[in-house]
Amino acid sequence: MTRQRVGKILNIVVFICVIFIFLLVFLLAFFAKDVFSYNTYINGVECSFYSIDGAKNKLERVMNNSQITLLFADNKEYTCLGAHFEIKINNLDSLEEVMKKQSENTGKETNYDLQDLFTVNEDKVKEYLQSLSIFRENNIRKTQNATLELDKNNRLYIKPEVYGNEINLDEACDFMIKSLKAGKTVIDFKEITNMNPKILSTDKKLIEQKENINEILSTTIKYNLYDGSTLTLDSNTMKDWIYQSDDGYYGIDIDKNVTKFVDLLAKKSKYSLTSTKFRATGIGVINISFGKKKYATINKEKEIDRIKEQLSSKKDAKFDPIYNQLPDYLNINTYVELDLNRQHIWMYVNGKCIVESPFVSGSVAGGYATPVGIYYLTYKTTNTFLEGYNGDGSKYSSFVNYWMPFNGGIGLHDATWRSKFGGNIYLTNGSHGCINLPYSVAQKIYNNINTSIPIILYNS
Numbered sequence: 001m002t003r004q005r006v007g008k009i010l011n012i013v014v015f016i017c018v019i020f021i022f023l024l025v026f027l028l029a030f031f032a033k034d035v036f037s038y039n040t041y042i043n044g045v046e047c048s049f050y051s052i053d054g055a056k057n058k059l060e061r062v063m064n065n066s067q068i069t070l071l072f073a074d075n076k077e078y079t080c081l082g083a084h085f086e087i088k089i090n091n092l093d094s095l096e097e098v099m100k101k102q103s104e105n106t107g108k109e110t111n112y113d114l115q116d117l118f119t120v121n122e123d124k125v126k127e128y129l130q131s132l133s134i135f136r137e138n139n140i141r142k143t144q145n146a147t148l149e150l151d152k153n154n155r156l157y158i159k160p161e162v163y164g165n166e167i168n169l170d171e172a173c174d175f176m177i178k179s180l181k182a183g184k185t186v187i188d189f190k191e192i193t194n195m196n197p198k199i200l201s202t203d204k205k206l207i208e209q210k211e212n213i214n215e216i217l218s219t220t221i222k223y224n225l226y227d228g229s230t231l232t233l234d235s236n237t238m239k240d241w242i243y244q245s246d247d248g249y250y251g252i253d254i255d256k257n258v259t260k261f262v263d264l265l266a267k268k269s270k271y272s273l274t275s276t277k278f279r280a281t282g283i284g285v286i287n288i289s290f291g292k293k294k295y296a297t298i299n300k301e302k303e304i305d306r307i308k309e310q311l312s313s314k315k316d317a318k319f320d321p322i323y324n325q326l327p328d329y330l331n332i333n334t335y336v337e338l339d340l341n342r343q344h345i346w347m348y349v350n351g352k353c354i355v356e357s358p359f360v361s362g363s364v365a366g367g368y369a370t371p372v373g374i375y376y377l378t379y380k381t382t383n384t385f386l387e388g389y390n391g392d393g394s395k396y397s398s399f400v401n402y403w404m405p406f407n408g409g410i411g412l413h414d415a416t417w418r419s420k421f422g423g424n425i426y427l428t429n430g431s432h433g434c435i436n437l438p439y440s441v442a443q444k445i446y447n448n449i450n451t452s453i454p455i456i457l458y459n460s
Contacts, residue, residue, distance in 0.1 A: 034051055035049045035050055035051050036049065036050050036051075036055060036099065036102055037102040037110075039110065040102060040110055042055060042059060042095070042098060042111075042117070043112070043113060043182065043183035044183065045058060045059055045062050047059070052096060055095055059089060059117070059118075060088055063087040064081070064082045064087050066081075066082045066185045067079050067081060067082075067185065068080050068081070068082050068084075068085075068180070068185055068186075068187065069186045070176070070187050071187065071189060072193065073163075073164070073165035073167075073189075073193050073195050074165050076134055076165075078132060082180075082185070084124060084128065085124050085125055085128075085180060086120065086124060087118050088118060088119050088120075089119075090118055090119045090181070094114045094116070098112050098114075114182070115182045116181050117181065118180060120180045122173070125173055125176050126173045129169060129172055129173055134165065135169050135172075140165065140166050141162065141163075141165050142164050143163065143195060144161060144164070144197060145198055146158055146159065146160055146161040146199050146201040146203060146206060147159045147199075147244075147248075148206070148213075148244075148250050150239055150242075153235075155214050155217060155218075155235075156210045156214050156242075156250075157210070158206065158210060160201045161197040161199065161201055163195055163196065164194050164195055165195065166193065166194045167193045167194070168192075175187070175189065175192050198248060199248045199249070205249060206249065209249060213242060213250065215314045216252055216314060217235040217238055217239065218314070219310065219311055219314050220232065221233040221307060221310055221316070221317050221319065222317070222319070223265060223269070223318075223319050223320070224320050225268055225321070226271045229268075231265055231268055233261055233307065238257070241254065241257040254308060254311060255308075258307050258311075262303045262304050262307065265298060265303060266297065266300055269298050269321040269323075270295050270296065270297055270298075271295065271296050272293060273290055273295060273296055273326070274289065274290065275287045275288055275290065276290065276326070276327075276330075276374075277330045278330060278456060278458070279331075280337070280339065280460065281337055281353075283460055286458065288329070288373075288374065288456060289372055289374075289458075291371060291373010291374055291407070292373060294374075296324075297324050298321045298322055298324065299323065299324050303321065306319070306322070329456070332454065333348060333349075333350055334349050335347075335453060335454045336454070336455045338359070338361075338435060338456065338458075339458060340361050340370060340372065340426075340457060340458065341459045341460045342460055343359055343421070343423060343424075343426060344357070344358055344359070345357050345358075345435070345437070347448065347449075354448065355441055355444050355448075357437065357441040359421050359436055359441075360418060360425050360426050360435075360436040361426045361430055361433075361434075361435055361436075362410075362426065362432060362433035363427075363428065364426060364430065365427060365428045365430075366391050366428075366430065368430060368433045369433075370431075370433050371407065371410075372458050373407070373457055374454055374456050374457075375407050375454070375457070376406060376452070376454060377405075377406050377449055377451045377453065377455065380403065380404045380405075382402055382403070382446070383401060384399075385397050385399050386399075390432075396432075400413040400414055400442075401413075401414050401443070402414050402442040402443055402445075404442075404445065404446060404449060409434075410433045410434055410435075411434055412437060412445060412455075413435070414437055414439045414441075414442035414443070415431075415436035416439055418436055421436065421438060
């Protein structure tokens with residue numbers, strides 16, 4: 001065959017190939033308008049060269065023929081056929097949208113992930129999930145953090161955490177429906193299961209709290225009380241001071257509860273005082289009644305600070321209560337002194353006697369004897385009327401220039417209607433309980449007395 005003839009044959013072959021390629025491209029371009037491009041995947045299913053209806057049918061067929069796997073906590077696994085849930089394409093809009101975009105992605109592998117591609121029979125989904133044993137009440141295990149618990153000796157130990165499998169049925173239905181609509185065939189419910197506790201038994205903070213609180217609980221503080229009894233602060237009381245915060249951790253509320261304990265200590269350690277010693281003018285040291293009820297009380301602030309410090313040291317201790325300091329009536333140097341037997345009054349200011357005088361006290365015969373005791377001025381005023389009733393029921397009203405009450409309606413005042421004071425006048429012709437004084441004496445006492453100066457009455 002001549003070279004010329006071979007050349008003609010090649011030209012014919014090339015021409016035929018060009019025509020064929022042209023026709024092929026034309027046909028592909030023509031038919032590509034109605035089918036998905038090559039390498040088009042929709043929710044993992046290849047739909048290359050399928051029409052919209054064809055892709056719809058394939059997608060439905062694949063989903064309904066697929067085995068749907070449900071994964072739960074505790075390695076529980078269930079399977080069923082997709083057809084059980086009557087899976088269908090939701091509508092063709094999403095497929096048509098993919099068709100419009102295919103020209104931009106021709107020749108490229110493109111996977112379109114459409115979240116709401118399918119519809120499912122939601123009643124069938126709920127019915128199926130309800131049939132699973134995982135949702136039965138006796139199979140549900142709630143997640144629990146590691147906690148601190150008290151043993152029989154009032155010491156804390158760590159109760160281990162619990163890994164749960166609790167899952168809400170309605171939430172599970174919604175989750176499964178959403179997954180099926182997106183074409184998922186493996187549905188992992190652990191994503192919505194309350195499984196993992198936040199605080200484990202190995203938690204360093206929890207361990208530190210246990211050890212610190214246990215050290216405090218092991219501390220014992222004993223108080224020896226005035227009556228011979230004891231009051232003890234130990235774990236039996238302090239175990240109730242432990243609290244759990246909203247974050248699951250623990251503390252022991254010392255500030256608030258120590259105050260409560262000291263209130264109890266104050267109540268139990270309080271006792272009545274009957275008398276004290278006093279250095280009477282011209283007589284010497286005597287025992288004198290308090291008159292009004294008086295109690296020995298503890299210093300709460302000092303006790304609170306002492307207990308907090310002791311608990312901080314985590315060491316046992318025995319204490320006597322710290323009492324508030326009582327007035328030292330034996331060594332006072334500013335006071336008003338009245339001897340009801342001698343019917344005599346003295347007033348000392350800074351150790352110096354500035355007033356000394358006889359007086360008239362309450363009538364013994366009339367039943368108005370002035371009571372003994374240690375009192376303090378209630379208030380003082382001038383130019384007032386003292387009113388009351390006599391033993392026969394008649395009313396009296398007496399004007400005084402200086403009025404200094406110290407025991408209810410009993411007080412010091414001038415008595416200008418009297419010409420004599422002292423002696424035995426008080427036995428039959430005394431007052432209604434008050435201390436009647438000469439005008440000048442009442443005036444001087446009035447000018448020097450205040451509510452912090454004790455008024456001491458006794459019978460020598």
